[in-house]
Amino acid sequence: MGATILDVAKLCGYSKTTISRAFASPEKVSEKTRTIIYKAAKEINYTPDAIARAMVRKKTDNIGFIVADQQYPVVLNPFYSPVFEGVLRTCKEKGYSVFIASESDIHISTGQVYMKKQMDGVIICGQTDKATIESFKSQNIPVVLLNNIIDMDDLVCVAVDNYNGTVQAVEHLIQRGHVDIAIISGNFSPNVYNARYRAFVDTMKKHGLEIDERFVKRVEPSLEASMECTTQLLAQKREPTAIFATNDVIAIGAMKVALRAGYKLPEDLAIVGFDDSDYSEIVEPELSTVRINKLEIGKVASERLIEIIEGKAAEKEVILSETTLLVRATS
Amino acid sequence: MGATILDVAKLCGYSKTTISRAFASPEKVSEKTRTIIYKAAKEINYTPDAIARAMVRKKTDNIGFIVADQQYPVVLNPFYSPVFEGVLRTCKEKGYSVFIASESDIHISTGQVYMKKQMDGVIICGQTDKATIESFKSQNIPVVLLNNIIDMDDLVCVAVDNYNGTVQAVEHLIQRGHVDIAIISGNFSPNVYNARYRAFVDTMKKHGLEIDERFVKRVEPSLEASMECTTQLLAQKREPTAIFATNDVIAIGAMKVALRAGYKLPEDLAIVGFDDSDYSEIVEPELSTVRINKLEIGKVASERLIEIIEGKAAEKEVILSETTLLVRATS
DNA sequence: CTGTTAGCGCATTCAA
DNA sequence: TTGAATGCGCTAACAG
Numbered sequence: 001m002g003a004t005i006l007d008v009a010k011l012c013g014y015s016k017t018t019i020s021r022a023f024a025s026p027e028k029v030s031e032k033t034r035t036i037i038y039k040a041a042k043e044i045n046y047t048p049d050a051i052a053r054a055m056v057r058k059k060t061d062n063i064g065f066i067v068a069d070q071q072y073p074v075v076l077n078p079f080y081s082p083v084f085e086g087v088l089r090t091c092k093e094k095g096y097s098v099f100i101a102s103e104s105d106i107h108i109s110t111g112q113v114y115m116k117k118q119m120d121g122v123i124i125c126g127q128t129d130k131a132t133i134e135s136f137k138s139q140n141i142p143v144v145l146l147n148n149i150i151d152m153d154d155l156v157c158v159a160v161d162n163y164n165g166t167v168q169a170v171e172h173l174i175q176r177g178h179v180d181i182a183i184i185s186g187n188f189s190p191n192v193y194n195a196r197y198r199a200f201v202d203t204m205k206k207h208g209l210e211i212d213e214r215f216v217k218r219v220e221p222s223l224e225a226s227m228e229c230t231t232q233l234l235a236q237k238r239e240p241t242a243i244f245a246t247n248d249v250i251a252i253g254a255m256k257v258a259l260r261a262g263y264k265l266p267e268d269l270a271i272v273g274f275d276d277s278d279y280s281e282i283v284e285p286e287l288s289t290v291r292i293n294k295l296e297i298g299k300v301a302s303e304r305l306i307e308i309i310e311g312k313a314a315e316k317e318v319i320l321s322e323t324t325l326l327v328r329a330t331s
Numbered sequence: 332m333g334a335t336i337l338d339v340a341k342l343c344g345y346s347k348t349t350i351s352r353a354f355a356s357p358e359k360v361s362e363k364t365r366t367i368i369y370k371a372a373k374e375i376n377y378t379p380d381a382i383a384r385a386m387v388r389k390k391t392d393n394i395g396f397i398v399a400d401q402q403y404p405v406v407l408n409p410f411y412s413p414v415f416e417g418v419l420r421t422c423k424e425k426g427y428s429v430f431i432a433s434e435s436d437i438h439i440s441t442g443q444v445y446m447k448k449q450m451d452g453v454i455i456c457g458q459t460d461k462a463t464i465e466s467f468k469s470q471n472i473p474v475v476l477l478n479n480i481i482d483m484d485d486l487v488c489v490a491v492d493n494y495n496g497t498v499q500a501v502e503h504l505i506q507r508g509h510v511d512i513a514i515i516s517g518n519f520s521p522n523v524y525n526a527r528y529r530a531f532v533d534t535m536k537k538h539g540l541e542i543d544e545r546f547v548k549r550v551e552p553s554l555e556a557s558m559e560c561t562t563q564l565l566a567q568k569r570e571p572t573a574i575f576a577t578n579d580v581i582a583i584g585a586m587k588v589a590l591r592a593g594y595k596l597p598e599d600l601a602i603v604g605f606d607d608s609d610y611s612e613i614v615e616p617e618l619s620t621v622r623i624n625k626l627e628i629g630k631v632a633s634e635r636l637i638e639i640i641e642g643k644a645a646e647k648e649v650i651l652s653e654t655t656l657l658v659r660a661t662s
Numbered sequence: 663c664t665g666t667t668a669g670c671g672c673a674t675t676c677a678a
Numbered sequence: 679t680t681g682a683a684t685g686c687g688c689t690a691a692c693a694g
Contacts (some may be wrong), residue, residue, distance in 0.1 A: 002470055004687055015665045020689060030663060045469045050449045051385045052687035056670050060382060062430075062449070078609075086429060097449075099393075099428055100419060116447075118381045118393070118428075138376045139333055223612065252613055259615050278409075279613050281554070282583055284590050315654055335671055346681045351673060361679060383671035387686050 003046040014038035023048045053116075063091060064099045064119040068127045072247070078277040079294065080125060083146065086298020087123060094306050096120075119137050120268060121309045123301050124148075127189050142308040146301045148191055154314040158301040158321070162192055164291040165323030166199035169272045172288075172325055173242045174207050178270060179210070180181075182233055182240035184254065186247045187222035196246050196274070215240050219250065226253025232263065234269075241269065242331070248273040248289055255283060255330065270331040285329035297321050334377040343371035347490050354379045385449075394422060394636060395430045395450040399458045409608040409623065411456060414477065416455060417629020423635050427451075452640045455479075458520050463571050473639040477632045479522055485645040488594075489632040489652070493523055496621040496654030497530035497575075500603045503619075503656055504573045505538050509601060512540070513564055513571035515585065517552035518576045520612070527605070546571050550581065557584025565600075567594065571602065579604040579611050582618055586661065599660040615662030628652050 009016040022029045022037040029037070041047075054060040065087055067080060084100075091098050099119060121142040124133065130152060136143045137154075142280070145157040173181050183200050183319060185193060205212050212235055219225040226245070230253060233240060245251035251273030255265065263269050265285055273280060276291035300319055308314045340347040345368060353360045353368040355457065360368070372378075386393040396418055397450050398411060415431075422429050430450060452473040459476070461483060467474045469487075498531045504512050516524060535542050545567055550556040557576070561584060564571060576582035582604030586596065594600050596616055604611060607622035631650055639645045 006687080016663055016688080017666080017690090020687095021664085024689070028663075033663080045466075049687055051382060052670095053689075054382045054686080055386050055672095056448075056689045058670075060449075092433065097432060098626060099430055101428060102423065113633055118385075118391070135376075138655060139378060149336050258616050279610070282610050282613055284615070337671080347672080348674085348681055349679085351671095352680085354674070364679080380671055383686095384673075386671075386688090387673045389686075648679075 002017035003044040012168040063124040067125045082294035087302045090302045112258040144305040162195035162284040163199040166196045168325040170203040178242040180240045182215035182241045185218045209326040225251045230254040230257040247278040248275045288328045288331035334375040368408045392542040395453040398456045413625035414629040417626035418633045421633045475636040483619040489650045492651040493526035499656040509573040511571045513546035516549045554584045557581040561585040561588040579606045579608040619659045619662035622655040
């Protein structure tokens with residue numbers, strides 16, 4: 001079937017070692033030889049076998065991008081998909097390929113534990129537990145945690161500065177003169193949820209503003225849930241003049257309800273989202289939101305991971321990616 | 332570092348063959364033995380090495396999802412990302428993992444040719460050439476082509492029925508009484524572009540409708556390009572009463588222009604898109620569009636691929652996925 | 663710059 | 679049901 005290094009060796013008279021070198025480290029072979037070898041290889045359609053190479057080098061040049069099952073649709077997920085793109089780009093640049101896996105992919109059939117290790121390292125996204133991380137480490141597979149913060153030795157975490165992002169959004173609303181500000185929180189992982197919620201509360205307090213309990217909502221981050229919630233919110237005698245939604249989808253649900261009820265945005269109601277997903281520019285009027293540099297998060301996480309794979313000692317670190325407030329047309 | 336099968340063997344007294352079997356084909360080992368082995372394995376944190384296994388089995392249980400560089404942002408691409416999700420799901424079900432690669436990933440450093448074969452088969456998306464497909468086949472790597480149709484022996488192609496999708500959209504507009512229908516075509520690959528454009532022309536003719544040349548536009552499929560184009564379109568003395576946009580982003584660009592100019596949709600202008608991307612429900616009013624079953628396309632492509640990987644003879648075949656017209660609020 | 667020798671960790675014959 | 683032996687295709691010392 002596939003030609004092997006031996007076939008090439010036989011064909012052109014060099015030893016298999018030289019053939020190997022011609023492909024793995026061309027600079028160690030004279031140009032003349034190289035040319036001959038490549039020609040022979042081409043003739044019989046030879047390509048180095050990555051598996052055999054990985055076997056002996058103990059390195060696959062692959063990394064895994066692992067997403068918890070609950071968060072599946074990795075790729076459909078407007079947050080993770082740009083992050084993933086960032087990972088892809090830097091990996092490509094550094095010569096790595098990337099696998100997508102869900103948590104269940106990393107457990108072998110015997111049940112209990114672990115994974116099939118075809119990767120030199122992994123980026124774990126969002127929810128996990130220490131045990132999972134430990135199991136990777138115990139197999140000498142470096143881990144970088146993304147969009148989550150767990151307190152463990154030698155663990156690099158890359159996440160969003162949710163707290164400050166929220167402060168930016170809420171202060172902006174306050175500066176615009178809003179006092180009756182509602183929050184619709186998405187039901188995210190504790191880390192994310194807490195940071196955004198606390199920041200909202202703290203910022204309101206800091207500015208001497210009261211938080212009306214009826215203005216504090218928590219929903220699944222879907223269009224429908226948000227629409228239902230917003231409908232209730234606007235049905236109260238005392239209405240908020242501004243809504244801070246904890247992500248763009250929620251914000252857009254709120255927009256829909258307001259628009260259909262004939263509100264003018266932002267005159268009658270200001271809305272600010274979080275994420276700066278593609279949706280925010282798609283929508284009309286365009287949504288004010290807190291921008292997360294998702295590509296960069298992916299980039300940083302994979303850079304750190306690759307450094308560790310390539311020998312740098314892992315040191316405990318939390319990298320918080322800065323957010324930017326994007327004031328567009330809804331606030 | 333990582334424990335090997337030998338360490339387990341030493342620890343529990345069985346031969347490495349038995350250990351191997353306990354993991355690779357548990358049913359060939361007595362339950363008692365299995366229990367002992369798993370316990371020992373767990374103790375020293377042993378996991379089968381996927382690379383070594385792949386080496387001897389000549390099978391990696393991986394497939395590659397390959398996207399042309401021009402179409403990169405695979406994942407950011409609202410068309411490919413759900414397709415990819417479909418692939419992911421069926422692969423997971425069948426025990427395969429999936430790699431994402433761009434065309435440039437599959438060429439080795441020596442320049443000219445080919446790939447590192449860590450995959451049992453590949454799905455190639457969109458634009459490619461026969462040479463690329465040939466080179467995979469010559470390495471015994473099965474190929475399924477997705478969203479493109481190329482006439483080659485034993486090649487399975489999975490694509491969208493663009494022609495009929497367009498017919499659905501245009502006939503719907505005609506039934507609504509529209510006569511002055513504009514088309515804004517996205518500058519897609521010839522296959523896609525041609526099918527949609529021809530269908531538009533054919534359908535108009537079939538209904539005895541004239542096509543005003545000023546109503547025929549072709550743009551890059553971006554919001555900006557579409558907005559600019561639509562602005563021109565609506566500035567003409569004679570305005571179209573309906574626009575068929577060849578994808579949702581273009582349609583949404585048109586919506587934006589119309590909405591900002593104070594048009595009511597669909598009363599003043601009807602708009603129909605193509606793709607049924609997430610955007611179409613995000614937008615207000617919600618966009619009428621031609622739904623492509625992207626998950627299914629991914630599913631079918633990967634199912635076919637896996638069949639071939641697992642021994643079924645590849646037969647030349649073109650699978651066209653049916654579309655559905657989704658009439659929402661813009662038509 | 664090139665060749666020789668030795669495995670990498672596992673699944674697979676074949677025997678017992 | 680279990681074990682012993684041979685090799686997958688390649689790279690990495692170490693020499694020459």
